[in-house]
Amino acid sequence: MSEYTITVVKNENPKPKPASDQLKFGKYFTDHMFIYDYSEAKGWHNPRIVPYQPIVLDPAAMIFHYGQTVFEGLKAYRTKEGHIQLFRPDKNMERLNLSNDRLCIPAIDEEFAINAVKHLVHVDSEWVPDAEGTSLYIRPFIIATEPYLGVNPSSMYQFIVILSPVGAYYESGINPVKIAVENEYVRAVKGGTGEAKTAGNYASSLKAQEIVSKEGYAQVLWLDGLEKKYIEEVGSMNVFFKIKGEIITPELNGSILNGVTRNSVIELLRHWDLPVTERRITMEELDEAYRNGELEEAFGSGTAAVISPIGELAWGDKKLIITEGQTGEVSKRLYDTLTGIQFGSVEDPFGWTVKVK
């Protein structure tokens, strides 16, 4: 099908690549990007890989005013053998379309989008770093481009994919972080956009994040917006707790992001025959388990850090020191197995990895 043919314009002036040990998160970008246009008359059309270049938009383009936009985040990993592979890109594109639906953005063809990502990564394959723990972060996003100040869905969009080589999230491997429970600000609420991966959710989180980071905390733990009772998620991670052997994560309720890592953690735990439950859990319950010595582990899950053990949880005046501030056994096993599968050093019994040609 001709509309499925991606044209490629090679960058004749490739940039120098940063050294593998100099990588940061989201600071460097590769030589190419993918662009795909949408208009009401043509639908999604003109898919192309072009040199990395600025986006040029009318100042009235709706993205600048009404935030009609969605995004995704996944990674390409280089295996020991030098191959490149993606981790569950189908899940990301499925979620992109869920986000699209919530934001009134026309759906994309998921399979085509996966192929576009693969094609782009292939073109920039020299940018996939090979040092321990490094990878190529992939950022697909869609923006409303119609120049019009009415509060309506746009009639024009661009679907863009950019790539960024990133370092190991923790320089010294997996490392517990300090998290603060947020009691004032709200990220999302049922009926809102919390389940969608859309810019506004992140904009609204900046203030709380800024306050706690001044106090030395890495991220905030969000409570539900209605009662400020139920645990939702952490910054840009989903969250798990191990209480008396049971591993608990908040159930998907419409205001929590359905994380790909969260889903992979649940499947792995089931595969290992460990008890894992998706259910509502309050800070009170967590605190009580802590005081009874029954809170054994806590960790976040997300594409950036994979598994992030929580060593300390501040809740008002209380400080919960979890697993003595160390990395718990289950956290470690999940981290090793997931990163092992992602980098190809551990067998993948789930068919999660997808080779880039």
Place this chain on the structure above:
Amino acid sequence: MSEYTITVVKNENPKPKPASDQLKFGKYFTDHMFIYDYSEAKGWHNPRIVPYQPIVLDPAAMIFHYGQTVFEGLKAYRTKEGHIQLFRPDKNMERLNLSNDRLCIPAIDEEFAINAVKHLVHVDSEWVPDAEGTSLYIRPFIIATEPYLGVNPSSMYQFIVILSPVGAYYESGINPVKIAVENEYVRAVKGGTGEAKTAGNYASSLKAQEIVSKEGYAQVLWLDGLEKKYIEEVGSMNVFFKIKGEIITPELNGSILNGVTRNSVIELLRHWDLPVTERRITMEELDEAYRNGELEEAFGSGTAAVISPIGELAWGDKKLIITEGQTGEVSKRLYDTLTGIQFGSVEDPFGWTVKVK
């Protein structure tokens, strides 16, 4: 002060102006725009008026990913004598800084921003239309421009002002609209960003809006996100109800926008010695008043339509037909007085209008 000097580059290729009776809302833009840059090293700097032109941004610019952005909306009016005046621009710039604070964007100098708007309107003064009910819509906005994929406040911003000549909101003068009460989706919640004028609030409103407009309703009436009980606001308007002579508007609670028109309505009603109350009001109370024949008027207030009488309010299966679907007496008096002040045909005892040189 030299940083307060706005440089002007004139557009050598002015566009043809649309005819006054062809104007739509937010479709046409003038020949010039204002741009002001922010960097951590320099603060806000390089204020300039330049030909209307595209915004050129790195695809990793934070506005495209994390929605760190705020905006305002106000108008310039041409008086019968041919002068141009603004309506309460100080209120808009004050609110812009409140929005900035919530979104972790560095504050702007409000007085300077008002001067920049005046200067820009002056440069494009020929674009201020003079047909009955037409005006020049002014859209100041700030976008985060740093190319970086971390969820953090940006270190770089642009403050931009664009102008759009707009027609009378209602072709045949003031006209009642049909509004649907939204029971599923949520626009904003206490602790969120509802009080700020930021893109994400509008993105999250599109879905509900799309559904009700298919059913013939102009906008949705939002209920509070916690209990779906208390009335908040309408689409892009604040809302008022007249019950047994008392004029009631929901109190500012952190999730409602503090509308300039809302504030002006309250001040006018007080000036007229009419009873006006800012308080919580539920849909139940409204419905009960309606059934008792005590709901006398309902109207929205906002910069675009000034006063928008509500002729019908759909709430689940119920349909409240208000003021027999006609424009109420208070609505009409407010509309006439406010537009009179804005266009200079009615005396302004409040000092609300500001002449553009």
